[in-house]
Amino acid sequence: MLRQLTRSMGPTSRLLKQVNYGTNAPAGTHIPVTKALEIGQWEEKLKAAGVEDRKFNVKCIVSHVLKQKFSSVPDSFDQLQLNPGQLADFERFLEARCARMPLQHIIGEWDFMDITLKTSPSVFIPRPETEEFMRLVIDDHKNAKHVDLLEVGCGSGAMSLSMLHSLPQVVATAIERSKAATVLAAENAKMLGLLNRFEVHNHTMEEDKYLPEALKDKKYDLIISNPPYVKTEEFQFLHPEVVVYENLNALDGGSDGLRVARLVFDLACRHLRPGGKLWLELGNDHPPMVKTIMNLKYEGRLKFIAGYSDQYQRERFVQIEKV
Amino acid sequence: MLRGLVRFLALPPTAVRCKSNLDYSRFPVLQESDIEETFMRGSGPGGQAVNKTSNCVFLRHLPTNITVKCHTHRLASKNRVEARKLLLEKLDVHLNGEHSIAAQVKAQEQRKSTERRRRQEKLQEMKKSWQDRERTDGGTKSTDKE
Numbered sequence: 001m002l003r004q005l006t007r008s009m010g011p012t013s014r015l016l017k018q019v020n021y022g023t024n025a026p027a028g029t030h031i032p033v034t035k036a037l038e039i040g041q042w043e044e045k046l047k048a049a050g051v052e053d054r055k056f057n058v059k060c061i062v063s064h065v066l067k068q069k070f071s072s073v074p075d076s077f078d079q080l081q082l083n084p085g086q087l088a089d090f091e092r093f094l095e096a097r098c099a100r101m102p103l104q105h106i107i108g109e110w111d112f113m114d115i116t117l118k119t120s121p122s123v124f125i126p127r128p129e130t131e132e133f134m135r136l137v138i139d140d141h142k143n144a145k146h147v148d149l150l151e152v153g154c155g156s157g158a159m160s161l162s163m164l165h166s167l168p169q170v171v172a173t174a175i176e177r178s179k180a181a182t183v184l185a186a187e188n189a190k191m192l193g194l195l196n197r198f199e200v201h202n203h204t205m206e207e208d209k210y211l212p213e214a215l216k217d218k219k220y221d222l223i224i225s226n227p228p229y230v231k232t233e234e235f236q237f238l239h240p241e242v243v244v245y246e247n248l249n250a251l252d253g254g255s256d257g258l259r260v261a262r263l264v265f266d267l268a269c270r271h272l273r274p275g276g277k278l279w280l281e282l283g284n285d286h287p288p289m290v291k292t293i294m295n296l297k298y299e300g301r302l303k304f305i306a307g308y309s310d311q312y313q314r315e316r317f318v319q320i321e322k323v
Numbered sequence: 324m325l326r327g328l329v330r331f332l333a334l335p336p337t338a339v340r341c342k343s344n345l346d347y348s349r350f351p352v353l354q355e356s357d358i359e360e361t362f363m364r365g366s367g368p369g370g371q372a373v374n375k376t377s378n379c380v381f382l383r384h385l386p387t388n389i390t391v392k393c394h395t396h397r398l399a400s401k402n403r404v405e406a407r408k409l410l411l412e413k414l415d416v417h418l419n420g421e422h423s424i425a426a427q428v429k430a431q432e433q434r435k436s437t438e439r440r441r442r443q444e445k446l447q448e449m450k451k452s453w454q455d456r457e458r459t460d461g462g463t464k465s466t467d468k469e
């Protein structure tokens with residue numbers, strides 16, 4: 001995608017090459033970031049493309065291009081200079097952002113709680129609500145002696161790896177249907193030095209094939225999942241960053257948004273130890289629905305403990321216990 | 324959930340406190356219920372459906388109307404913690420004036436630099452008197468030789 005954009009990117013960079021910056025600056029010299037923004041009319045272009053938080057977007061890209069930590073880049077770019085190579089990158093990335101490529105894909109990495117993860121095209125980008133979810137889960141297990149954790153659909157690995165990073169007594173196994181995500185999660189685990197406590201299997205959970213053959217008799221103390229939960233009717237609200245750049249298998253929860261969650265309930269019945277916990281991140285109206293489902297269908301097997309709100313005060317998380 | 328964090332934030336780690344010999348006895352505690360927090364999510368379903376990266380956090384301390392804004396980090400979650408630290412520092416200055424940690428640190432810095440200057444001056448003086456002595460001694464010696 002980026003390569004295509006580079007090729008199709010034209011007028012501004014040509015324009016830039018012809019302009020002589022400063023009165024007698026030789027070709028190939030540095031130019032101030034502020035000037036590059038002005039000449040490329042990037043503020044206007046980003047706005048026309050419907051990108052919000054433009055200052056923040058530009059600062060992320062500046063920090064990436066200059067290879068400086070985001071928190072060390074000043075809010076005013078007056079003193080920052082780009083060399084010709086950096087300028088070309090800068091424009092390529094801004095162009096990509098105008099095409100609504102997610103910032104996290106442009107930068108190639110993003111933070112999640114206290115860790116930084118690599119991102120990869122088509123792999124689900126961890127959301128801020130999931131940090132709040134993991135804070136609750138980690139808090140609930142911080143005093144446990146040992147935790148065998150299973151994650152269903154680990155994507156980039158954000159949830160499992162942040163838990164492993166904060167709690168040394170956790171050992172994690174993950175399953176993931178997407179090959180790209182499976183590879184990325186393993187890469188992230190390696191980068192964070194957590195590979196000795198993390199394994200990921202490329203497997204699609206299905207009825208009666210919940211776990212891969214190698215794990216079919218395994219039991220866990222904790223199962224976590226952020227299963228696809230977007231309802232079919234909500235697909236009209238998806239942002240371009242999501243529709244165009246993320247795999248719909250990571251989002252599509254069927255008509256009521258609980259299609260995959262229901263499979264996780266059944267998996268939990270088989271693979272949780274008694275007293276073990278199932279924590280799920282779900283959509284807005286889901287916790288009361290889950291409570292009803294537990295009472296009607298899983299009595300004597302799973303017990304609804306509580307629903308919790310995310311940081312935006314939307315009740316979206318549930319805790320369930322294996323009886 | 325951040326409440327736990329805030330309690331922890333109210334006082335810096337003991338190690339820091341001991342080393343710095345600052346007086347934290349007046350340092351305020353932040354009540355999460357006194358804070359009005361604003362950070363953006365926008366309308367719509369949220370969660371998986373959107374990919375928003377807004378990082379900016381605003382806090383207002385209701386009893387004093389002190390406000391802070393923080394967008395230092397890429398993540399809103401980090402800025403929420405950082406903003407609380409900033410608010411505590413401001414609150415401390417507001418409530419404790421010259422006894423606030425910021426004022427104490429400033430006073431300590433000043434003491435240190437005065438002390439440093441004094442020592443430097445003393446050294447300079449010693450050097451000067453030594454040089455003077457040398458010169459007179461040398462002078463005497465050369466006179467001796469003559």
Ligand SMILES: C[S@@+](CC[C@H](N)C(=O)[O-])C[C@H]1O[C@@H](n2cnc3c(N)ncnc32)[C@H](O)[C@@H]1O
Pocket residue numbers: 124125126127130152153154155156157158159175176177178181203204205206225226227228249250251260371
């Ligand atoms: C919403 S994403 C969550 C990713 C990650 N846990 C996170 O929070 O960033 C859902 C993930 O589940 C995976 N997934 C969806 N259905 C699955 C299934 N039946 N079996 C295994 N993985 C599945 C998707 O490929 C996707 O990576």
